Amino acid sequence: MKKETNPQIKSSLLLLLASIVWGAAFVAQSLASGSVGTLTFNGIRFIIGGLCLLPLLKGHNIRPSKIPFNKLLGGIICGLALFLASTFQQAGIALGASAGKSGFLTACYIVLVPILGLFIGKKCNIWVWPAVVIAISGLYLLCISKSEAGFSISTADLAILMCALLFSIQILCVDHYAPIMSPVALSCVQFFVSGFVSMVAAIIFEMLPNPSAWLMSLSAPTSWIAILYTGIFSSAVGYTLQAVGQRNLNPALASLIMSLESVFSSLFGWLILRQTMTGRQLVGCILIFSAVILAQLPQKNPDSQETTSPSISN
Secondary structure, three states, rough: OOOOOOOHHHHHHHHHHHHHHHHHHHHHHHHHHHHOOHHHHHHHHHHHHHHHHHHHHOOOOOOOOHHHHHOOOOHHHHHHHHHHHHHHHHHHHOOOOOOOHHHHHHHHHHHHHHHHHHOOEEEEOOOOOHHHHHHHHHHHHHEEEEOOOEEEEEEEHHHHHHHHHHHHHHHHHHHHHHHHOOOHHHHHHHHHHHHHHHHHHHHHHHHOOOOOHHHOOOOOHHHHHHHHHHHHHHHHHHHHHHHHHHOOOEEEEEEHHHHHHHHHHHHHHHHHHHOOOHHHHHHHHHHHHHHHHHHHOOOOOOOEEEOOOOOOOO
């Protein structure tokens, strides 16, 4: 009789697949950044992601019209935070940040989340502090360049770092509202909120100034391939893989596997976009990834209230 596969192995493989999907999303975002505006791209993809999650609400016997206002408010707050974080991320990519660099800089949120959690009364894992030192060293090697005028950092890198900070805030919002709201409903609401706000801003700042150019930007097939990939696979499929994969897995191990999206973003950026890094930048990536792993080591005291650092789908 064939022995059944260990549930933990299945869960690990599902989360690994999720990290691959999210890593490839950075490539899709890079492809779209050359033609579609930041706000338009995020608006359409998040609305598509929300639409894809609607069938899951039905499967959980949740009716959108029956969600209480206090719970709906939580989704709105998370959606606004997601809007700000994703806007800075896509803007940084549009300004020239490579897929790999964007992936590793965004992953810094894993180190930032427990630190920000201190301000709302959550205890911080002791391993976070050496992780901060290692992450700062990695950021220096990855982002800071030396010239005749001195040390400098690009606007694109600053935008991605701001994105990591905003994603940290978004995760703390999700951490607060998740216990009182279905994860499926919370994700669905925040996708729609982020998509709606992005589209309103896109109409004002990207469409109205030049409607013909705006329509032309959406006529390229590559633009829609990127939009559909990030909307369907990165959002809906990635979320589903994460939700199913985390059922039978230790949270620390789950977060570690999902943080591999930064590694896959660099790999796909090299394979598909032919984007490369210098030796100095690669060392910076290794240090940042080491900090991410260190920040996720389990706390010795199991009773301590610690901020969770779930991975985020782009």
